Amino acid sequence: MHFQNPSIFYFLWLLIIPIIVHLFQLQKFVKVPFTNVAFLQKIFQENRKSSKVKKWLILATRLLLFLSLLFAFSQPYFSNKNTTKKLTNFIYLDNSLSTIAEGEKGVLLKNAIQEIIENTSAEETFSLLTNTEFFENLSYEELKNKLLLVKYSSISPDFESILLKISKIQNNKIKGLHKSILISDFQNTYENMFTNVTAGFSAIKLRNNKENNISLDSIYISKNTNDIITVNAIVKNQGKKKEGIPIALYDKEKLINKQSFSIENNSTTTLSFSLQNSTELEGKIKITYSDIFPFDNSKIFTLNRAKKINILSIGKTNKFLSKIYVKNEFNFTFSSLQNLDYNAISKQELIILNEIENIPATLANTLVDFSNKGGSVVIIPNTIINISSYNSFFRKVSSFKIQTKKTDSLKITSINYDHPIFKNVFSKKVNNFQYPSTKEYFNSNSRDISSIISFENNTPFIGQINSTGKKIYWFANSLTDNISNFSKSPLIVPVFYNFAKLSFKNTQLYYEIGKINQIDVNVKLNKDEIVSIKNKNSSFIPQQQTYQNKVVLSLNNLDLEPDYFYVTKDTDTIQTLALNPPKSESLLEFLDVKTTSFTNKNVVFYTSVEDYFKEQNKKNEVHWLWKWFLALAIVSLLLEILILKFYKP
Known part of the structure; x- marks a missing residue:
């Protein structure tokens, strides 16, 4: 049992009033001498006992009356909900493109x-989180208005951030009561996103009623020649075999090719x-086809005039x-180096x-200024170098430095596949x-360099020097044939090609919305x-960040509509960008509710939004008891009246 106004019980001291009244009414009987008549003595004792019983009954009814009134005014109730604390419902609503699918109810x-x-x-009070917005302390009407304005977003849900937000709310639960509910189709998410320390929450998995989808992946x-360009489209089918699907290529709205x-x-x-x-x-x-997701049946792209990248090699010829x-x-x-035009x-x-x-001081200062303005520098040492001049340059950009030259036959064995140099180079790891x-x-302090390719002793062969905002790459040895055969390795092409790229x-042909996109x-x-x-x-x-010959734009996690966008300076269009929804939104891979419920006891799944709120409302239903205590007070008052009127000692 809970109490709406527990402070009323501070008035329990009022119960002393009927007790004091009762004590004043306990008057002593005065003995009067009488003739020696035995039966009168007996009647006298019986009347005295009966009077005491009546007074105790009246005291009990008055105490019951006062106590019932105190309980009534404290407003007791039975409920799982504590009405003395503010209840906030944290609702995450997934509005990613995959929720455009249809379920049993639409x-x-x-x-x-x-x-x-x-x-x-x-x-109740609500907090509403979508993939792009967060609203706190909303009333029911405010929640309703925000929900009616929710639109589909190309930003995919970040469940790690959502669970961290839930955990933060629950850590502050002493300030009030919180209930968290996640509403999503839980697309492309797996059981390992939850751990044993995941904060407890309720979840509703939105289920579509189709298991087939075809998409432009x-x-x-x-092929790109002076006359012909061959554009290839990879089409992905999830579900049953499909035949005779029309697909077409357009330039804006003009049909170019159809098959x-x-x-x-x-x-x-x-398809080509x-x-x-x-x-x-x-x-x-x-693609002209009706399936579960309409947004992935088309993809836009652009062809811009590609800028030729300017590269200057200083030193030896290779x-x-x-x-x-x-x-x-x-x-x-x-x-x-002798004929170098510094301008x-x-x-x-x-x-x-090369x-x-x-590295002369003038060249070192020029390279530092060049790298500060966004330029990339690749340093390949000679077999014999002035280490102090190299380190003098490195001191201007980082704490990296060359230590000694070592003569040792080593294999180049380890590739950092996660480095941008090797992005999209390998379809799988090569062993x-x-x-x-x-x-x-040349040995170096390897803690100040990020390895791209390493020797078998785990020291860097090629690395990117750790320097904020700069792209400076270091080779640990000469690429002369009598020193190293790396120039004859298949790795030489992607490494130097991507240095330039x-x-x-x-x-690019197109960018995916919601990703980390940097555009030069x-x-x-x-x-x-x-x-x-x-x-x-x-x-x-x-x-945007401005450099000497370019501007780097950051379109990171922006919620934009799929469309062509134009980069403009004043009224001039510089280049055109094509933005498409993320292809991960097309996947028919969803969280396994049964496995997750079994392995994570603090996560409770419901079949529908309606079922969840009905259960919560039933749990939170308040059964007020003050009426019963008020009735008890009236009954006790009536009992006192009946005792005073009809009980004759």
Whole structure:
């Protein structure tokens, strides 16, 4: 039993009043001498006892009356809900694109919103979290208005952040009562997202009623000549075999190519489209098919005029560099240290110090300024170098330094597959290739360098020097053939190719919304100038960092609509971007509720939003008892009246 006003019990001292009254009424009988009549003595004793009983009965009824009134005014009740504490319902509502699917009662997201509105209590407080917004301390009416404005988002749910927020709320539960509910289809999430220390919560898994989906997984260019471009589309099928599916390629709204295809169950297929080469194209590939997710049946892409990346090699000449940096993608030039034009450095994206023995102070200062403005530097040492001049340069950018030269035959065995240099280079980890080797190398303080490729003793062969905002790469030894055979290894091409590609990131065919997207724009801005991004419906200023010859835009986790966006400076369009929904939203992979419930006892799953709130409302139903205590007070008053009137001692 709980009490709405427990402070009323401070007035229990009032019970002393009827007791005091009772004590004053206990008057002593006066003995009167009488004739020796025995039966009168007996009557006298009986009347005395009967009078005492009546007074005790009256005292009991009065105490019961006062006590009943105190209980009535304290408003006692039976309930799982403590009405003296404020109850806040934390609701996470997944509004990702996958909730556009239909379930038994209609579209998942819309039905969930309707059931929340219909079943929540108007007396409670709410916090609402979606994939893009968070609202605290909402009344029922405010919650209703926010829910009616919820739209589909291309941002996928981040359950790690959601669970951390729940944990934070529960750590503050002494300030009030909190109940947490997650409403989602739990797409592409697995049991290991929950642990034994996961804060307890209730969850509702939204279920669609279809198990088939066909989607455009990705688009890439397989051939690019002066006349023809071949665009490949990878189509993914989840579910049964499908036949005669129409697919078409458009330039804006103009149909360029159309075909049909069949695809086996749970498989992928690649379709090719050829079109005339064009410097610019706003393309779209579209599948005509009705299935569970309509948003993944088309994908847009752009072809922008690619900027050739400027590369300057200073020092020795190497044939492999000119073979990697071909003319259709790069402007590759070479200069000896003696004939170096320092003014040309600022116009480059990548500088390669190719086996020079000494780094002059002037060159060191110029390279520091170059790297500060976004340029990339690759340093390949000679077999004989002036270590102090190298370390003098390194001191200007980081705490990295060369220590000694060691003569030791080592194999180059370990690849850091997570480094951006090797992004999309390998389809799987390679363990059986022929390892390159070296006869000597320069030892360094490896804690100040992030390894890209390592020797068999785990020291870096190629590494990126740890320096905030800078891209400076270090080779531990010369690439001369009599020192190392790395230049003949298959790894040489992706390493140097991506050194250049990472120095200036040309616009991709398309970007996925909600991902970490950094885009290099080939534009030179003055001090107070900025670039903007706009489409047909909106315009915004993105986060941007200006360098000497480019601007780096950050479109990280922005909730944008899938569309073409235009990067503009004043009224001039610099380049076009295509933004598509994340392909992970197309997956028909969902959380296994039974396994999760079995392994995580503090997570309770419900079949529907309506069932959850009905159960909670039933648990929170308040059974007030004050009426019964008021009735008891009236009964006790009536008893006292009856005793006074009819009980004759």
